Amino acid sequence: xxxxxxxxxxxxxxxxxxxxxxxxxxxxxxxxxxxxxxxxxxxxxxxxxxxxxxxxxxxxxxxxxxxxxxxxxxxxxxxxxxxxxxxxxxxxxxxxxxxxxxxxxxxxxxxxxxxxxxxxxxxxxxxxxxxxxxxxxxxxxxxxxxxxxxxxxxxxxxxxxxxxxxxxxxxxxxxxxxxxxxxxxxxxxxxxxxxxxxxxxxxxxxxxxxxxxxxxxxxxxxxxxxxxxxxxxxxxxxxxxxxxxxxxxxxxx
Numbered sequence: 399x400x401x402x403x404x405x406x407x408x409x410x411x412x413x414x415x416x417x418x419x420x421x422x423x424x425x426x427x428x429x430x431x432x433x434x435x436x437x438x439x440x441x442x443x444x445x446x447x448x449x450x451x452x453x454x455x456x457x458x459x460x461x462x463x464x465x466x467x468x469x470x471x472x473x474x475x476x477x478x479x480x481x482x483x484x485x486x487x488x489x490x491x492x493x494x495x496x497x498x499x500x501x502x503x504x505x506x507x508x509x510x511x512x513x514x515x516x517x518x519x520x521x522x523x524x525x526x527x528x529x530x531x532x533x534x535x536x537x538x539x540x541x542x543x544x545x546x547x548x549x550x551x552x553x554x555x556x557x558x559x560x561x562x563x564x565x566x567x568x569x570x571x572x573x574x575x576x577x578x579x580x581x582x583x584x585x586x587x588x589x590x591x592x593x594x595x596x597x598x599x600x601x602x603x604x605x606x607x608x609x610x611x612x613x614x615x616x617x618x619x620x621x622x623x624x625x626x627x628x629x630x631x632x633x634x635x636x637x638x639x640x641x642x643x644x645x646x647x648x649x650x651x
Contacts, residue, residue: 406614413621420628427635430650434642447479447489452561453568458490460512464505471495502578506571513569514620520562526552566624
């Protein structure tokens, strides 16, 4: 066994941590700008919700469809923004009956699956990012920057870039979506430990670890693309925040 057996998990953690920070910072800055310019919390919420509507629609629809596939009753589908019980902004909601931890986990993870497929399709088929990735991996920086500069010439580039960004910005499951992940993870860890003690450790490393590592690598790539996009747009957003505060003579921290 070597580190490459689990490098996908390592990259997943390394990409997820900055994504969480950058996404939260981006959302807070954008809400602050809307609030500075309008001085109305209700208008700010509506404007923010409309901007991220494609991502919210895919997020909540994936919850709903997964619940239907798994035969878990649903009691409402809403894309109207509002306050969540924890005080945070809720852009959409699907009320789903509690089921067993496996089905609850799958329903909670549905936005990751749907969003991941959409971002992968947009990045490869519509935005042409695969050659850039290959150039970056080969450290061919002239080819990378040339390809990057040519991106806006792709057909419908700005539309697909906007859709991919909004989906990536609403990709992560909420706290309620993750409520069954910990107990399910504990059961899986226990089963793996029992199997390893029974002598199946080598078989699992040979047959289960490689496809699982590929899955983690793919998810890490999606998280990395999303983190890079949020980082790219965060600086102009910070500058716009400063300019808006100076123009309107008020600020929101």
